[in-house]
Each structure stands twice: as structure tokens, then as C-alpha cells.
Amino acid sequence: MQAWRVHRNGEPSEVMRLDETDRPVPGPGQLLLRVRAANVNFPDALLCRGHYQVRPPLPFTPGVEICAETEDGRRVIATPTLPHGGLAEYTVADEAAVLPAPETLDDAEAAALHIGYQTGWFGLHRRAGLREGETLLVHAAAGGVGSAAVQLGKAAGARVIGVVGGAAKAATARALGCDTVVDRHADDIVAAVKEATGGRGADVVYDPVGGPAYAASAKCVAFEGRIVVVGFASGDIPAPGLNHALVKNYAILGLHWGLYNQKDPAAVRACHDTLTDYAAKGLIKPLVSERVPFADAASAVQRVADGTTTGRLVVLPGGPEGATR
Template sequence: MKALLCKQHGLPETLVVEDIPDLEPGDDEVVVDVHAAAVNFPDTLIIRNLYQFKPELPFSPGGESAGVIAKVGAKVKNVKPGDRVISFTGWGGIAEQVLCKAMQVIPMVPEMDFVTASAFVMTYGTSLHALKDRARLKQGETLCVLGASGGVGLAAIEIGKALGAKVIACASSADKLAVCKEHGADELINYNDEDLKTRIRELTGGKGADVIYDPVGGQYAEPALRSIAWRGRYLVVGFANGEIPKIPLNLALLKGCAIVGVFWGDFGKREPMNLMMDLKTLIGWFNEGTIKPHIADTYPLARGAEAIRALMDRKVSGKVVVTMERPA
């Protein structure tokens, strides 16, 4: 099998595609023939040894993928060879095969193609956990999404609307904001051209946003927090900007607000039944047409490093997916 390998920590250009032995499952594991693997922001970190999880070298990036079960371990009962599944493994997905625990796969929705399926779990899972569980977003509240044109940002827009919120999308260009509008955003802020704090207050009649969803960090974190409503919830989702902001904690006191961490990867490990309930909700919304991943581009495995570079350089609205060019 071929795999995109990280053999030394570094930028995407250090990744190589090589042949490695086919995989074999342990008793509670499955091997999936991967058809498509989505690229997510953690992939840009894990190859540089900057992520919370640090696999041993060499490894393949790619935390979510979709394909067909090839082999199952002796104790596996929930899936069988030939089943079409979505895998969420943390890493290992950008390869022709991925090894998973049996509980790390779920059946694909029949209406999903492999590319769409590969781009579904991490972004929507993160955003539903953030908005429903961590923020307790209520119908009629205002949700402000930073980095709104990215994968988790667009998912947050769609889920916010599904939960009955008014959604303000913030991004860095008119083109990115147009994508946000297509996915249901009610109001738009270009934070390259407009003052973020002032515009959030204007769009909320001076009240501020009830929930701020921040996967970006960096320079916009503090002005966003300054525009939060009384008893608001500020969701710390990630740091795509590359800078972890230092927040003046007196703002939390003055606003009576909560600064809430969102770590979906550990949530899934610690609360697997709650994760499965969330995935059931998301699949229902997909079947209803309420949510749909925005696929910006696809890359063959041979160009997998380019896909990671495109995301790292923030040239992407939605998701990019690496395909294995297998028969459908």
C-alpha cells in the first residue's frame, strides 16, 4: 500500500509518499481500504510535533477518512468486510489503508459519497459539541463565528442555524464571506476592513454576541471577547492563526462571561456514548439537508502534501480532501 508519511517533523514539503506493508488488524481492530481522507487543521500541527497527540515516527497524517472495511479482528462484531464506513483515528488516514479500533468507525450514510463522508465527522462533531454541549446555545441567541469560512467555521454556521440562533460570520475576504452566506450566515463581518468589536456591537444592538466561536486565536480574540454579551460564552476551539492569545481575565469578570475550552478529540475518548449521540444527530441533519460539507478541492494521494499546505496557508474555504483514486 502507498501512504503519505511523516518521517521527520517539519513542514508539508518534508512529507513523502512511499510503499509500506499492508496492515493487519488486532482482535478489536479493523483495516479500512481508504477512498478519501479529509485534511484538518490538526494535520498541519501534528506533522510539526505541535499537536496534543504525538504519534511515533513514521506516521501518516489524516484524522478522518472514508472507505470500505477490508479486514476485521477476531473480536469485532459491529462491522464486517465490505461495509462502507467513516473512520476517525487522529492520524493515519492519508494512506491507502488505515488501522482503526472497531469503535472508531461508523457506517456511511447511503446517500454520502466517499469524499463527502471523509469531511464530515471532525468539523461537525467539533462544532456540535462546542455549541450544544459546551455553550448551551439557545434558540434566539446570537452566535458570532470567527474564521467562519474554514471547515469548523462553516459547520458552526450551519449548526448554529439548526439550533435556532442568529449567526454572524467573520472572515478575512469578500469571497470567504460569500461562502459563509451560502451556508446560512445572517450577518457578515470582514475583519480585515472593519473593526470587529464595533461591528459585533452594532449588529447586536449594543448587547454583544451571546456565544463567540473562536477556532483562530491571535489578534481577534480580545476584541471579540470585549464584544461578548453579559453571561456570554467564549468558545476556545483552536489557534489557526498560530498565536495563542493572552486574554486579560478582568474581561471575564466585567462581562460575567465564561471562557470555555472545546477539545473534541478528548471528548470522544472520555464520553464515547455522548459522541455517538451527537453523530446520530448530525447524520439526521445531513439526511434532512440541514448540513452539508463544503468541499473546496480534492487532491490525489501523490499530492497530499500540497493539500495540507493549502490548508496551512489558509487558502481554503471549507475542506480539502485527498483521494486514493479507487473504483467507486
């Protein structure tokens, strides 16, 4: 089979190589899966660079989120077991973590449902307790992670402020349903949020960016607000001023979704049921901006690493026509 593999760490476009290799052999409690679509995530870039929290042995295949088919013909979504990632024709995954793909989503959309939307749901509901009528501030609102949070915020009845970089991404954020869009290239984030909320600030902040985004969030979070730290796409991990959190009376909440798979897998499955229901009702729909041919996978991972994309890039081993089921 063909698989994209990383033989040394570095930038995705430089270190990802398309190899001919054997199909992976599932271990105890695992399933062999034929990949139908693989969603590109920022962690795939971090894996290539050797900067992710998990460092699989070299060579490895990136690709942490897929829609696939089991040997008995079931259409599923899964997080592959590294080093056998999803940017390959076949992969393996733990059977206990394999979930049915929603019928209302095509292969590319289903591949983009799991990690981003689960992270959003746990971050907004389990960690931040987002309530109807509250104001949600989402950084990188036109990106893969941010677009999921925007849709989930609207589904919860929140007023959503989206922060983006550039006019094209601003248009995407408006189309997603953001009530207010802030272009960080042209606008003062803090002033814009204060103006949009009558000076109160955002009740919940969803931050997958870190760095300057976090610094701005701390200046415009509301009384008893909650900042959910999801990731550091900027590459800058902030050191929050705890004295500021004390004086301003807000909470800083970490969200490591992967731990729920270990600590509370039943909650992950319940969340999947909720997301499947949301998809059936049209409340959420992954924003797939591009269906990428398998031969262009390395370029797709690099573009996500560079932050130049909107929504999701999904790689299709069968070509762009393979995303229709």
C-alpha cells in the same frame, strides 16, 4: 500500498513523502480499512510540524479523518489510529470508534463530517448551551471548522455572524447562511458585531483561531455570553484576562472533543446519530471546496496550514472520480 509519510518534522510540503510500504496490521479491537476519502484537517499540519498534542513516532502517516470501507464491505467514517493515518490506501482504526457513513453524503462529504461537526455540536450545545434566537459569532466562518459551526448554528435557530478574511471568503460565508458577514481585512470586528446586535454583543462566540480573534471576541461578547475556545489556527495562544471575564460577566469554555471519545463515547455516537439525521434533512452538508488527487496530498495539507482554503480539501486515493460512491 502507497502512503504519505513524514520522516522528519517541518512544513507539510517539505516533509511529506509518498512511500511504498506494507499495509498496516490491525491490533486487538482494530479494523483494517480501505480509504475511500481523507479529509485534510489543520491538525494534520500540526502533526507534520511536531506541534500537535499527540506526537506519533517517525515515520508516520498524517490524516486524522476518513471515509473508508471495511473488509466486509461496510462504508464507514473513522479517525485512524496513528501512526497509520488516513493519507494512505489502507489504514487501521479502533472498531469501537468506527461509525456508519451517512447515505445522503458522498465519500468526500462523509470524510469531512466527523471531527468538525462533532466539535461544533459539542461546543455549541454541550459547552455553550446555544439557544434558539441567540446570536452566534463564528470566526473563520468560511473554513472547514467554521463552516460546520455556521450550519449547526443555523440548524439551532441562531442568528449567525461570520468573520472571514477577504471578499471571496465573505461570499462563501453568505452562501453558507450567515446573517451578517464581517471581513476582518476591511471591517472593525467589534464595531460590526455591536452594530449587528444593537449594542448587545454575541451570546456565543465560536473561536478556532485565537490571537486577535479572541481579543476581539472578549470586547463584543454579550452579558452572560460564552466564548468557546476550539483551537489556535493563528498560532497565537491568548492569555485571557480573567478580571475582564469577571467584570463583564461572561464565560470562557474550552472544547477538546477528543476527550469525549475517552470519557463519554456514548455521547459521540448519539451526536453522530443527530448529525446523520441533520444531513438527511439537508440541515448540514460539508462544504467540500476541492477533491484532491492522491498525488497532491502534501500540497493540500500545506494549503490548509497556510490558511488559504475555504471549506474542506478532501484527498481521494482513487482520484477525483472516486468521491461519488
